[in-house]
Amino acid sequence: MPSDSLTITDNRTGQTYEVPVQDGAIHATDLRQIKVEEDDFGLLSYDPAFLNTASTRSAITYIDGDRGILRYRGYPIEQLAEQSTFLETAYLLIFGELPSREGLDKWTDEITHHTFLHENVKQLMEGFRYDAHPMGMLISVVAALSTFYPEAGNVSDPENRLLQVQRLIAKVPTIAAFSYRHSLGLPYVQPDNELGFAENFLSMMFKIAEPKYEAHPALARALEILFILHADHEQNCSTNAMRAIGSSRVDPYSALAGAAAALYGPLHGGANEAVLRMLEKIGSTDRVPEFIETVKHGEGRLMGFGHRVYKNYDPRAKIIKQAADEVFEVTGKNPLLDIALELERIALEDEYFVSRKLYPNVDFYSGLIYEALGLPMAMFPVMFAIPRTAGWLAQWLEGIVDPEQKIARPRQLYVGAEERDFVPLEHRAGGELVAV
């Protein structure tokens, strides 16, 4: 009997099965041989939120939630946040290695020269309502890009794939900034090819009448750090959407629009907004103990605390806290920071939070930085989508070339009615449309 295997005894039949264990996992389809009757479908594993299901092999991002470790392609997030730039990190995610000087220059040049949007895209954006949510605009416009680049549907061609990857990483910030300007009724600002990635984004967002917008270097660097920290996070909800949609071999614009839609949800990209609302509601540091008590009594959660994977301090939260200090030195301190610090101090000492391993997550401080940069809450998920575009695309590419990839198509446990005969209309009761 090989040692790397699992012996399963089916108590329904008394039969024993040998299932190989590879990389700490069994293959779910190996369970299909476990049957009561010969014509049974075979045993399924039931895992509605993928709590214990690996959906892919991936060499991109490594997380150890118990030890608070996050690495892209093996490089610790702390080192990337300190020494890398967003575009270099994006290169690392996409190509698997850090670029040479020449490689980085070429990559930067390609991204810089794809930042402009077709004039028709601009007109499309102008058609949105004056108060359209920027994330709704971003999702729609990214989807619309597939109609501008129909060749993107040829996902089997590596050169073609790379072109779309460059276009998306370059154009998403432009769409994001245009969406923001649209919501304010301000004219769109075209990209400035002389600026770096973060500086150009800030220019497209905030330039008014000055001939050249020069962002404060500390603010541009803080934004760059936030972009690095948010670039990938393995198989989260939106990445799973990207891979699932991509597995149908649709073009990457359509897949990325779906991923961005998943990110729009309050349980995913919206938590930092919830943190700000919570801090505003608490209002002052002396009300923190009272608030903590309400959380402990089950009346709401301490937003920005706890994580499905991290059962330790989220490594990104540590870096963001430091970046926040640097931002506040330039912008002046956000008064909500003191409330956040007091919440963290008390929660980290409190038995309720300690015993449940609830630590600050990435969202606890990021909203405070975005607010200090002058961004409205509606822009927070958009700010997340800009860097995550690189991660989504790296994961999409990995899926496309994975020989094990098939169209994502889970099974279900059918719990509905047994076969029954159609009832003629005149024999049916009721009439209300009851919401389900």
Ligand SMILES: CC(C)(COP(=O)(O)OP(=O)(O)OC[C@H]1O[C@@H](n2cnc3c(N)ncnc32)[C@H](O)[C@@H]1OP(=O)(O)O)[C@@H](O)C(=O)NCCC(=O)NCCS
């Ligand atoms: C992130 C989150 C959804 C993870 O949830 P999860 O892994 O499913 O954890 P659970 O909901 O099972 O929580 C485990 C326990 O901790 C408690 N808990 C989890 N997060 C909590 C929080 N933020 N505040 C208070 N209690 C919390 C739960 O009530 C539960 O307690 P119980 O065992 O007494 O019932 C959850 O921690 C949360 O809602 N956090 C706040 C929202 C947030 O910051 N989201 C952004 C994530 S990046």
